[in-house]
Amino acid sequence: MWNLLQIELFKIFKKPRTYLAFAIIAAFIFLIQLGLYVNGRDWMMFMLGSLGETMNIEYDKLVNGYAVCYFVLNLLLVHVPILVALVAGDVVSGEASMGTLRLLASKPVSRTQIILAKYAAIAVYVFALLLWIAVISLAVSIAVFGRNDLVVAKTTGLQLIESGDVLWRYFCAFGFAFIAMMVVAAISLLLSTLSENSIGPIVATVGIIIVCTLISEMEIPLYQQYIKPYLFTTYMLGWKGFFYIGSTADGETIKGSIQYLPGIVKSLAALLLYIAALVAASVYIFRKKIFYPKIIL
Amino acid sequence: MKTIMLILAGFQFSPITQAQDIQLLVQKVKEKINLVNDYDAKGTMKTNVTFLKVPVAAVNVYFKKPNLLKIKNEKGISFIPKGAVNINMNNVLNSGNYSVLDAGNDKIGNTAVRVVKLLPEADTGDVILSTLYIDAVNQVILKTKTTTRDNGTYELEMSYGKYIAYGLPDKIIFTFNTKDYKMPKGVTFDFDDGTKKRTGGEKLKNQKGKMEISMSSYSINKGIADSVFK
Amino acid sequence: MSTIINVSNLSKQFNEVTAVNDLSFTVHAGDVYGFLGQNGAGKSTTIRMLLTLVKPSTGTIEIFDKNLFTHRNEILQQVGAVIEKPDLYKYLSAYDNLAIFAKMSGMDPGRTLLMEQLRMVGLAERASSKVKTFSQGMKQRLGIAVALVHDPKLIILDEPTNGLDPQGIADMRNLVLHLSREMGKTILVSSHLLSEIELVANRMLIIHKGKKIVEGNVAELLDPSKSLVQIETGNDTDAREKLMQTKWAARLQPDNGCLQLKMNKDEVPLLISDLVSAQVQILSVDPMHSLEDYFLSLTTKPGHVEPVAD
Numbered sequence: 001m002w003n004l005l006q007i008e009l010f011k012i013f014k015k016p017r018t019y020l021a022f023a024i025i026a027a028f029i030f031l032i033q034l035g036l037y038v039n040g041r042d043w044m045m046f047m048l049g050s051l052g053e054t055m056n057i058e059y060d061k062l063v064n065g066y067a068v069c070y071f072v073l074n075l076l077l078v079h080v081p082i083l084v085a086l087v088a089g090d091v092v093s094g095e096a097s098m099g100t101l102r103l104l105a106s107k108p109v110s111r112t113q114i115i116l117a118k119y120a121a122i123a124v125y126v127f128a129l130l131l132w133i134a135v136i137s138l139a140v141s142i143a144v145f146g147r148n149d150l151v152v153a154k155t156t157g158l159q160l161i162e163s164g165d166v167l168w169r170y171f172c173a174f175g176f177a178f179i180a181m182m183v184v185a186a187i188s189l190l191l192s193t194l195s196e197n198s199i200g201p202i203v204a205t206v207g208i209i210i211v212c213t214l215i216s217e218m219e220i221p222l223y224q225q226y227i228k229p230y231l232f233t234t235y236m237l238g239w240k241g242f243f244y245i246g247s248t249a250d251g252e253t254i255k256g257s258i259q260y261l262p263g264i265v266k267s268l269a270a271l272l273l274y275i276a277a278l279v280a281a282s283v284y285i286f287r288k289k290i291f292y293p294k295i296i297l
Numbered sequence: 298m299k300t301i302m303l304i305l306a307g308f309q310f311s312p313i314t315q316a317q318d319i320q321l322l323v324q325k326v327k328e329k330i331n332l333v334n335d336y337d338a339k340g341t342m343k344t345n346v347t348f349l350k351v352p353v354a355a356v357n358v359y360f361k362k363p364n365l366l367k368i369k370n371e372k373g374i375s376f377i378p379k380g381a382v383n384i385n386m387n388n389v390l391n392s393g394n395y396s397v398l399d400a401g402n403d404k405i406g407n408t409a410v411r412v413v414k415l416l417p418e419a420d421t422g423d424v425i426l427s428t429l430y431i432d433a434v435n436q437v438i439l440k441t442k443t444t445t446r447d448n449g450t451y452e453l454e455m456s457y458g459k460y461i462a463y464g465l466p467d468k469i470i471f472t473f474n475t476k477d478y479k480m481p482k483g484v485t486f487d488f489d490d491g492t493k494k495r496t497g498g499e500k501l502k503n504q505k506g507k508m509e510i511s512m513s514s515y516s517i518n519k520g521i522a523d524s525v526f527k
Numbered sequence: 528m529s530t531i532i533n534v535s536n537l538s539k540q541f542n543e544v545t546a547v548n549d550l551s552f553t554v555h556a557g558d559v560y561g562f563l564g565q566n567g568a569g570k571s572t573t574i575r576m577l578l579t580l581v582k583p584s585t586g587t588i589e590i591f592d593k594n595l596f597t598h599r600n601e602i603l604q605q606v607g608a609v610i611e612k613p614d615l616y617k618y619l620s621a622y623d624n625l626a627i628f629a630k631m632s633g634m635d636p637g638r639t640l641l642m643e644q645l646r647m648v649g650l651a652e653r654a655s656s657k658v659k660t661f662s663q664g665m666k667q668r669l670g671i672a673v674a675l676v677h678d679p680k681l682i683i684l685d686e687p688t689n690g691l692d693p694q695g696i697a698d699m700r701n702l703v704l705h706l707s708r709e710m711g712k713t714i715l716v717s718s719h720l721l722s723e724i725e726l727v728a729n730r731m732l733i734i735h736k737g738k739k740i741v742e743g744n745v746a747e748l749l750d751p752s753k754s755l756v757q758i759e760t761g762n763d764t765d766a767r768e769k770l771m772q773t774k775w776a777a778r779l780q781p782d783n784g785c786l787q788l789k790m791n792k793d794e795v796p797l798l799i800s801d802l803v804s805a806q807v808q809i810l811s812v813d814p815m816h817s818l819e820d821y822f823l824s825l826t827t828k829p830g831h832v833e834p835v836a837d
Contacts, residue, residue: 007627014619054448054475054506055376062374099614103673106578106608107631108600149373157348163373165352250345253352291580292541293571294611 004113008121012087018125021083022132025076029136032072033144036063040145043071047153065142066150066166070243072137077177077239081184081209083129088122088188089201092286096196102291111287115193119279122185127178134174152243161245165255173239176264179271180236184209186278187232193285209233232274238267319399319413323429325436327390329464335361336465338515342368342375346475346506349376356510360385365526368510378473378508380451386438386464389427394418400428405439405454408432423447437464449474460515468511475506529556530592531681531713532577537586538737539572546572548737550586554681554715554730559707561728561745562717569737570717571611574685577715578608590681604633607679609687613670617659621650621669624658625676632677641676648672648702664695671702682706684716688723696723703727725749754814756795758786761808769805 012018036043040063045052048062092115095101104114150161161169187208191201212233215223228234241264246257258264338358344351354375359367366382368375383389400412410430417424423445430440441453451473455466532554539547547569554560564570575581577588579599588595590602615624625644629636636644645651648668658666667687674682684703688696704727706712718724724731725745733740741748760766763786770779770788775798780787790798792814802809 003630003633007630010623010627011616011619014616014623016618050476051376053379054473055378056381057376058374098617099612100616101614102575102578102580102610103608103614103628104631105580106603106606106610107628108603108633109631110600151374157350159350160352160374160376162352245350247350250343251347251350252343252345253350255352290582291575293546293575293581 001113001117004109004117005120005124008091008117009124012091012121012125015087015090017090018087021086021129024083025080025129025133026136028076028079029072029133029140032075033068033141036068036071037144040068048151048158051158061148062151063145064148064150065138065145066147066163066170068141068145069138069170070150070152072133072141073173073177073239076133076137077180078213080129080133080177080181082206084122084126084181084184085188085202085205085209087125088185089192089205090198091118091122091189092192092282093195093201094192094198097198105289105291111289112283115189115279115283115286119185119189119282122189123182126181126185130174130178130181134170138170150243152245154244159245159247159253161243161253162255165245169242172242176239176242176268179268179275180238183232183236183271183274183278186275186282190278190282190285193282193289232271235267235270238264238271241267319411320397322411322431322433322436323390323397323413323415326386326431326438326464329436329462330386330390333360333362333387333463333465334518335359335521336463336515336517337519337521338465338512340510340512342370343509343511344376344506345509346376347504348475349506351376358384358510358512359521359525360387361521361523361526362387365523367526369525378451378471378475378506380443380445380448380473381471381508383441383443383451384453384469384471384510386441389415389424389429389441389443395427403430405430408439410439435461437461437466460512460517463515463517465515465517466512468509471508471510473506473508475504530554531556531558531590532560532715533589533592534573534577535587537573537576537588538584539569539576539581540584545737547576547583550734550737550739552732552739552742554713556713557707557711558713558715558730559703559728560713560715561724561731562715562734563719563721563724563731564717564734565719568719568734570719570734571685572737573734574608574610574683574715574717577683578606578610579603580610604677605680606683607632607674607677607681608683608685609667609670609674610683610685612689613666613673615658615666615669615673618657620655620657621645621661621672622654624669625672628673629676632679634677636676644672644676645669647675663690664692664698667691667695667699671699675706680713682712682714684714686717686719688718688720700727754790754792755780755787756790756792756798757813758788758798758802759810759813760786760802761810766802766805766807769807770802773801773805775801 041059044059044062044067048057051057092101095104105111147163149163150166152159152161184205188201188205191204192198195201212231216228216231216233218224241260242258244259246254246259248254336359340356340358341353342356343353354370355372356375357369357371359365359369364382364387366385368377368381395415395417398414398416400414403410403412411433413429413431415427415429425444425446427444428442429438431437432439435457437455437457439455442450443452444450451471454470454472456468457465458467460467530553532552534553535551537547537550538545550569550573562570562573572581576583577590577595579595591605593602595602616627619627622641622645625641629641642651642654645654648671650665650669650672653661653665658669661669667690671684671687674684687703688699691699700723703714703716707714707727716724716727728745730743731745731748732742758766766786767779767782770776775788778788778790780789788798795812795814799809799812
């Protein structure tokens with residue numbers, strides 16, 4: 001299995017499109033950082049809105065590495081699924097269109113192993129992608145903007161997390177984002193096993209994410225009640241839960257706490273369930289796949 | 298009958314005596330406060346505002362005559378209410394001319410206090426009216442209510458300990474008006490983690506916020522550079 | 528002689544289409560086994576079943592005396608294949624392609640061996656070039672190298688000369704002969720051209736519409752002296768009895784409802800003369816097509832060509 005994983009990784013990381021994702025992310029984050037470096041104060045004033053009328057706010061301190069990273073993640077993580085799909089959607093179908101898939105399937109490894117090795121290789125890719133995001137958005141931002149308390153804006157208000165209480169939340173958030181992205185990867189994998197070209201699964205994955213996100217966010221009671229609880233996109237934003245800090249009755253934050261841990265655990269469980277189901281389906285379909293001679297098709 | 302007359306006369310004249318008395322009391326309080334040219338106090342600040350969740354912060358409070366005051370969170374970030382500059386009584390008592398009006402007696406907790414209203418003579422300033430609740434025995438202000446033109450009404454409650462001789466409180470509770478906080482639209486999706494959301498109708502309009510500063514130590518009249526207040 | 532492939536009663540039904548119909552054949556160790564049939568005859572489907580790419584509807588496949596479906600990985604470790612066209616990673620170099628498929632077959636051959644393989648197919652100098660820059664012939668050769676990299680005992684080549692120029696076809700033929708003669712490999716090679724098969728194969732199977740037509744030694748099947756002549760007489764039983772008394776007895780085919788003799792066409796006048804002297808009433812003498820003629824009839828007869836491409 002380790003052998004297979006190595007082969008799959010080799011194939012993924014020899015493909016130019018793999019690095020495209022890294023380049024896009026670097027460019028995206030750099031643009032945000034540049035923007036905030038120049039206009040961070042204005043951005044913070046905009047974010048805090050009317051609060052500036054009643055409070056004296058040290059805007060410059062608020063524009064720190066942690067805040068920049070939070071802002072980056074808010075904007076970026078919604079788009080990372082596209083980059084995940086770009087690679088995961090191609091992993092089976094790309095080989096089907098090249099013809100190498102049937103050669104793989106005639107090798108002395110089981111089809112289950114092939115699919116699992118492919119999924120594991122995608123996991124490594126997703127991990128590398130998130131590590132890359134973490135390094136650029138967190139480490140570089142901290143180096144450039146420094147470290148300070150993090151203010152998180154929710155629709156219900158603002159909360160301030162002390163500088164020393166932030167880093168672990170990022171680690172957890174990235175960990176959660178990894179699981180969330182692996183759901184996207186599993187969708188792409190499944191679609192990839194069904195397709196003979198790589199564009200289809202990539203576009204279909206992105207389409208599914210867009211539609212599910214829209215339904216998740218629509219405040220229509222029918223959707224909210226009966227559909228939303230079953231959509232994976234409902235749980236994708238769970239990483240933010242790590243930045244919703246617990247507080248006492250009079251609004252004093254409790255260091256090291258999470259406001260609603262069960263919500264995050266539930267999201268995590270839902271996402272893992274999605275992964276299990278989607279990967280199992282992919283394995284099933286690939287095992288049943290018939291490599292028809294052209295004559296039959 | 299004569300005695301009764303005298304007593305009545307006494308009652309009749311008492312407002313005048315009280316007025317002089319109150320001027321004197323304010324003067325005494327002011328003198329006490331004037332002993333302090335500057336200070337640098339260390340303490341903790343607790344904020345209680347509906348839409349703000351912040352930790353208890355370690356703060357330094359810097360003051361310099363005549364009216365410079367700065368609350369600083371050296372380690373992190375704190376939101377300081379705009380009227381907080383008035384937590385120093387110097388800023389209230391030494392800010393221009395005002396007329397002193399006696400507003401009778403009251404009680405704060407178990408302590409008897411004199412109630413004084415200060416009306417600024419100039420009507421251009423931000424402050425419209427200040428009400429002081431003064432502990433006449435210790436010659437310190439326990440509570441103030443200030444109505445301002447731009448920053449609403451705010452209240453100060455103070456309790457004293459070690460630094461009572463300088464009229465500097467150990468604990469200050471600052472109550473102020475807050476406006477509703479609205480997050481800019483389209484900035485981010487909230488994660489629905491299962492906690493109950495505020496319903497649309499319930500607005501955070503003109504609510505009260507509270508800030509509580511507990512001082513652990515004052516370093517008085519050691520001199521502070523102006524740059525601290527920038 | 529040990530058996531390498533033993534296929535019995537193999538059938539594959541794709542919905543309405545019966546691609547392979549009750550097919551049985553045997554490949555022996557050391558054979559270059561020609562798998563001949565026109566396009567769409569069921570060759571590709573059969574080969575795919577041998578590689579577990581298509582699951583048979585009925586029948587059994589044994590390779591190396593083991594059931595293919597219960598010993599799949601064990602068997603496939605010893606099998607190398609090029610299916611229709613060489614399947615390669617176009618964005619990888621020739622060397623990387625070879626290394627990947629070697630690993631897939633469970634071996635780690637090291638650089639020297641891989642380069643040796645590339646040298647054998649004449650691609651050593653292009654080892655680090657990406658496959659997308661290769662010509663069809665180069666791809667085909669690399670495909671062969673991929674099929675051979677793990678030193679399999681059985682090599683399956685599906686239409687290996689498709690798309691090759693005459694030189695490429697000659698090279699491929701030489702390679703097959705080299706693998707068989709010098710390296711002792713067993714090779715199953717499919718083609719729709721008899722001319723190709725007869726130059727390399729020692730045994731062959733002809734299939735048509737999924738059914739076996741004939742299986743046997745190439746030399747015997749294609750021996751022009753082994754033509755059949757069918758004679759229609761007034762009384763076949765009587766004629767058979769009379770012929771049994773003559774030198775033609777050895778040429779008589781077993782009774783299958785007609786009177787047939789294995790013989791060269793130029794012997795026909797002699798046979799007629801003998802029959803006349805034996806007082807047999809001759810109604811017709813019909814020299815039957817040779818195997819080659821028969822196969823050509825399958826592939827060239829207008830209206831007989833199947834509307835499919837294999």
